[in-house]
Amino acid sequence: xxxxxxxxxxxxxxxxxxxxxxxxxxxxxxxxxxxxxxxxxxxxxxxxxxxxxxxxxxxxxxxxxxxxxxxxxxxxxxxxxxxxxxxxxxxxxxxxxxxxxxxxxxxxxxxxxxxxxxxxxxxxxxxxxxxxxxxxxxxxxxxxxxxxxxxxxxxxxxxxxxxxxxxxxxxxxxxxxxxxxxxxxxxxxxxxxxxxxxxxxxxxxxxxxxxxxxxxxxxxxxxxxxxxxxxxxxxxxxxxxxxxxxxxxxxxxxxxxxxxxxxxxxxxxxxxxxxxxxxxxxxxxxxxxxxxxxxxxxxxxxxxxxxxxxxxxxxxxxxxxxxxxxxxxxxxxxxxxxxxxxxxxxxxxxxxxxxxxxxxxxxxxxxxxxxxxxxxxxxxxxxxxxxxxxxxxxxxxxxxxxxxxxxxxxxxxxxxxxxxxxxxxxxxxxxxxxxxxxxxxxxxxxxxxxxxxxxxxxxxxxxxxxxxxxxxxxxxxxxxxxxxxxxxxxxxxxxxxxxxxxxxxxxxxxxxxxxxxxxxxxxxxxxxxxxxxxxxxxxxxxxxxxxxxxxxxxxxxxxxxxxxxxxx
Numbered sequence: 001x002x003x004x005x006x007x008x009x010x011x012x013x014x015x016x017x018x019x020x021x022x023x024x025x026x027x028x029x030x031x032x033x034x035x036x037x038x039x040x041x042x043x044x045x046x047x048x049x050x051x052x053x054x055x056x057x058x059x060x061x062x063x064x065x066x067x068x069x070x071x072x073x074x075x076x077x078x079x080x081x082x083x084x085x086x087x088x089x090x091x092x093x094x095x096x097x098x099x100x101x102x103x104x105x106x107x108x109x110x111x112x113x114x115x116x117x118x119x120x121x122x123x124x125x126x127x128x129x130x131x132x133x134x135x136x137x138x139x140x141x142x143x144x145x146x147x148x149x150x151x152x153x154x155x156x157x158x159x160x161x162x163x164x165x166x167x168x169x170x171x172x173x174x175x176x177x178x179x180x181x182x183x184x185x186x187x188x189x190x191x192x193x194x195x196x197x198x199x200x201x202x203x204x205x206x207x208x209x210x211x212x213x214x215x216x217x218x219x220x221x222x223x224x225x226x227x228x229x230x231x232x233x234x235x236x237x238x239x240x241x242x243x244x245x246x247x248x249x250x251x252x253x254x255x256x257x258x259x260x261x262x263x264x265x266x267x268x269x270x271x272x273x274x275x276x277x278x279x280x281x282x283x284x285x286x287x288x289x290x291x292x293x294x295x296x297x298x299x300x301x302x303x304x305x306x307x308x309x310x311x312x313x314x315x316x317x318x319x320x321x322x323x324x325x326x327x328x329x330x331x332x333x334x335x336x337x338x339x340x341x342x343x344x345x346x347x348x349x350x351x352x353x354x355x356x357x358x359x360x361x362x363x364x365x366x367x368x369x370x371x372x373x374x375x376x377x378x379x380x381x382x383x384x385x386x387x388x389x390x391x392x393x394x395x396x397x398x399x400x401x402x403x404x405x406x407x408x409x410x411x412x413x414x415x416x417x418x419x420x421x422x423x424x425x426x427x428x429x430x431x432x433x434x435x436x437x438x439x440x441x442x443x444x445x446x447x448x449x450x451x452x453x454x455x456x457x458x459x460x461x462x463x464x465x466x467x468x469x470x471x472x473x474x475x476x477x478x479x480x481x482x483x484x485x486x487x488x489x490x491x492x493x494x495x496x497x498x499x500x501x502x503x504x505x506x507x508x509x510x511x512x513x514x515x516x517x518x519x520x521x522x523x524x525x526x527x528x529x530x531x532x533x534x535x536x537x538x539x540x541x542x543x544x545x546x547x548x549x550x551x552x553x554x555x556x557x558x559x560x561x562x563x564x565x566x567x568x
Contacts, residue, residue, distance in 0.1 A: 040288075105135055316409070319418070320416075348363065
């Protein structure tokens with residue numbers, strides 16, 4: 001991993017009047033304690049931008065910044081280095097110069113061993129360039145066109161080979177080369193596409209494989225039904241499940257590695273009409289909590305959250321449907337609160353990020369560890385801050401509220417469609433309104449939208465017909481006051497985004513702060529959800545649609561995408 005010498009970085013930033021010496025030293029100590037790179041902390045706190053940091057880093061290393069885009073990459077040169085090696089060495093060959101020298105975008109252009117390896121492997125002189133975050137991923141995405149062809153060819157060949165096998169026992173079939181190759185290629189191909197889930201579904205006439213990419217399920221291929229059972233057996237074997245159990249749901253997990261990339265895979269198997277359905281959730285093993293800004297929370301909203309984090313007790317709730325990024329937001333907040341002077345404990349299902357200096361506990365129903373039972377035990381551990389992964393029942397809700405009342409900061413998530421609805425959801429769980437109003441500090445509601453691909457983004461003026469359709473959709477959603485931007489953006493589609501126009505996801509948010517006026521309304525006999533929403537709007541609460549349209553105007557996403565996720 002490339003490291004910028006701290007003293008050199010300090011001298012540059014102080015010389016540019018971007019930071020004071022004492023503040024730099026404080027952040028350096030924080031980076032060591034949290035085991036995070038100092039530059040990541042400097043960028044997340046807005047002291048330096050990504051572009052500025054990598055510009056001064058390139059100058060320090062004596063190299064140029066790589067310019068990687070779908071148009072600038074020579075695909076023939078790119079594929080001279082295999083995807084596995086490119087990922088392993090964190091290097092992309094993107095251009096060939098007139099004298100035969102190959103230009104390589106590298107995560108660490110000062111890594112002489114990697115440069116020497118590439119020169120021996122490719123039998124060419126290598127000129128190193130510094131790659132910014134995302135540049136390498138853009139390069140890896142260009143491999144997709146070739147990768148699709150290779151993937152389907154490999155699967156087809158191994159399916160044919162597996163159909164010729166004569167193993168009578170599933171245990172034996174699960175360990176044969178073709179079946180092992182099929183399962184490994186399913187996973188490695190999903191990783192290359194940054195898919196979050198793999199669905200293997202049994203139909204009447206075959207087996208359908210689908211990946212969820214940027215929140216959207218996409219059909220990948222169909223395979224014969226005859227190979228389903230060996231594939232099932234292989235995945236059950238990896239996940240430590242019963243291979244001969246076909247009539248009960250089973251859950252398990254296993255680790256998988258491709259090059260230097262490691263992931264944790266959660267497996268859920270469910271009997272269906274035509275056979276057992278497999279769902280695999282892919283959780284990158286090297287995830288680190290993102291900053292609020294990296295999540296897509298704009299400055300005014302981020303400041304509201306940070307102001308509420310200064311309080312020493314009460315409750316912060318993150319709301320939204322399954323898959324809306326609630327846990328990621330909670331971890332980002334937790335990372336801000338992670339300081340030497342506080343004791344932080346969490347109860348989660350599952351633990352998705354491993355954070356240094358935080359005591360994390362996994363739900364284990366067989367051992368009797370539930371959200372409620374763990375919460376009771378944690379209150380005897382002298383905690384300052386408690387994260388409860390999700391409030392699902394009355395027992396957990398009651399203990400969480402009382403913990404927040406007795407001097408603890410409680411973070412949790414709730415399944416509601418918007419921020420105001422969290423209040424009646426609590427009262428439905430038998431929590432008295434006066435307790436709800438007393439403990440709640442701030443409620444964050446969110447959805448995930450796909451981001452426009454920055455490699456093929458273009459601006460356009462919406463046609464009158466499009467404006468009319470958008471106005472009609474706004475009216476149906478009850479968001480008439482939201483203005484449609486005069487200039488919109490979209491992705492034309494390129495190899496980087498697999499011609500979808502989108503790449504990656506970000507959040508759209510609404511944040512409701514609970515002040516004394518809101519507490520009085522919640523306690524009032526005249527309380528209603530409509531009155532609460534009206535009061536929040538009067539206090540200038542920005543709704544998710546408004547936040548989404550603001551991001552569409554900034555060229556981060558599209559209005560169609562915002563309306564799609566709100567409608568869902």
